[in-house]
Amino acid sequence: MTTTTESAAGGPGTGAAARGTGAPGALAALTELSMTVGGAALAGAGGLEVIDPATAEAFATAPAADRDQLDTAMAAAQGAFDAWRRDDDARRAALLAAADVLAAALPTLATTLTAEQGKPLAEARAEIAGACLWLRYYAGVELRPEVVQDDSRGYARITRNPLGVVAAIAPWNFPVALGLWKVAPALRAGNTVVLKPSPDTPLTTLAVGELLRPVLPAGVFNVVSGPDPLGAWLAAHPLARRVSFTGATATGRKVLAASVDDLKRVSLELGGNDPAIVLPDADPARIAEGLFWGAFRNNGQFCLAVKRVYVHRRRHAELVEALAALAGAAVVGPGHVDGVQLGPLTNVRQFRRVTELVGDAVHHGATVAAGGGPLDRPGYFHEPTVLTGVEDGVRIVDEEQFGPALPIVVYDDVDDAVARANGTSFGLTASVWSSDLDHATAVAARLDCGQVCVNAHGAGLRPDLPFGGHRWSGLGVENGRWGLESFTEPQVLVTPARPAANPGTPPAAPGDEPPAGGSAPGETAP
Structure with missing residues (x-):
């Protein structure tokens, strides 16, 4: 392998070590970031040092939310929910616009990600590009009603309705990609989101929040950052109806415990010994x-x-x-x-x-x-x-x-x-x-x-295949239509005859109608 790097001492089997300094100077514009709450910038109640793992030294300070600020973010998400859930076309368009905005900012986002997480720039670029892919994929996925009966005896239809406010907690290894694994399907389904990145890697996610303020309606997508116990507060918050967590198994157990009293819907993508x-x-x-x-x-x-x-x-x-x-x-x-x-x-x-x-x-x-x-x-x-x-x-x-x-x-x-x-x-x-x-x-x-x-x-x-673990590796799945449906709850409508189309309810698609004289399940689009 031809490189311009010098070898590290250490004998046989030691990888070549590239010499260099920590975060490059071009990063300065993204080291003073604010949280995104209700479509606006919000400074933290405190500060959180961000360490460059290539030097083991702090190179930036991120905002740290207190409990009152988290309450403000959750209230903003709750307030935006009703209007957001009703406009399917707007949700599709917003996800596509979000992908375009992040793709345009990819070089700067990747530089920030490398500085706080440590991965090579090529991998950081791939992570941001993957996040854009997930946004575009979900913009094209439909949640069609499933007609299970439509005959002389009556009509029965199942729709998938959004849950409300989603509390999303992302890990430090792929903070943007795994954060948007949660955000994209949650928003597509009609939920609103409060996203918390890991305190080890908050900067790129905060930057995503800033970039998407002009794209998404106020309160639909909120980003808060800070050290523990912010994650515990978020998982237990009374306004959260769904918690989506990726991280260590031990922490996942705590998230599950924090969600139990309120019977929140929970998905956990946890560790593995693959x-x-x-x-x-x-x-x-x-x-x-x-x-x-x-x-x-x-x-x-x-x-x-x-x-x-x-x-x-x-x-x-x-x-x-x-x-x-x-x-x-x-x-x-x-x-x-x-x-x-x-x-x-x-x-x-x-x-x-x-x-x-x-x-x-x-x-x-x-x-x-x-x-x-x-x-x-x-x-x-x-x-x-x-x-x-x-x-x-x-x-x-x-x-x-x-x-x-x-x-x-x-x-x-x-x-x-x-x-x-x-x-x-x-x-x-x-x-x-x-x-x-x-x-x-x-x-x-x-x-x-x-x-x-x-x-x-x-x-x-x-994005089109379910991802999830057995046993201690998690609960539920992410990705594909299966991940999308996990951000919804089914509602069954039964009437004596087919109802007139209701505002906000997509019409049954061709092929959903059962054969004459009987009932049959329809299909949910992938």
């Missing part, structure tokens, strides 16, 4: 790159990243060698430096956790095939690390590391590999790697998770 199974007929040379980036994209800070690899003994040595070579060649450094492939970990908590888990694995007999520890430089940089000679029962195999460290576990029997892959409390995603598609597909069907891919990892991450 396995990859490499079958004995797989070719390590062909699959290594896809497997590597399935694990190390965004420095492993990805809910559905490969967290552990089960490889047949026949392919173990070849695969470890190939993955170690990729880890050793990966360019590590500040995300705004050209050529960087892996930035720093986003915060000191993750930096310490990954360091601790790698050390624990080595203590329990793991062999370091590549990397092995932090880089000796400012910021939260850790070498991309490949570990072998490790088994189930060691923390880095049993827990979600959420960082650039990948354990490789040997197996001899495919049934055993499947049992180990399923032997966890999590169930988010998985992958199976093989040259025999039929065999791989049969193995994939046995894995207990929300999404499984063959010869790829995370390939089903699309």
